[in-house]
Amino acid sequence: EIVLTQSPGTLSLSPGERATLACRASQTVNSNYLAWYQQRPGQAPRLLIFGASRRATGIPDKFSGSGSGTDFTLTISSLEPEDFAVYYCQQYGDSLPYTFGQGTKLEIK
């Protein structure tokens, strides 16, 4: 089972700043099958990125994903109030169970 470790656990930034969130896998993620989800308080997670770098339908281009192998990054440019949430990475390149990172909380500084 692939273990995903996200860093930092909490990221404190101000609106307008750029956020960089990391996700490291315990072994190579097959075909870069890695997704990022956003979860706002009291809501279900929402898909942002799949295939490490492809934006889901309706996701603005301020969200971008990059990386390969074991190291992946989600970047959010010019933070807006609605971007402050918890972000999870997930790998789906291995056999089940698909695993999630523990999450990064992006909070307003």
Added chain:
Amino acid sequence: QLVDSGGGLVKPGGSLRLSCAASGFPFSNFAMSWVRQAPGKGLEWVSGISDSGDTTHYADSVKGRFTISRDNSNSSLYLQMNSLRAEDTAVYYCVKAQYYDYIWGLPNWFDPWGQGTLVSVSS
């Protein structure tokens, strides 16, 4: 769209059946899963089922206690939960996969997600 229901308060050792009503896509063409989130915690995949229902998969933590099923004629997904434990307390989300089954090499990210239904196991 996915709409989850069936959660509630149940005593340890009890049972509960969750439902998920799907609409807006050809339900019978896609594998589905349940993902849960304990209070204040992260996400955990629980169970998955192929498009036809012939193949099912379970996390070790629920194997032998939970049963996933589907009714393609009604575009519905179910999770029968037996022998419930306090550690099963969580919000349970129904999620759609991208392909017909969970086969190595098929890119099955989860989208969309249901709104979730809360299961509380307590005496």
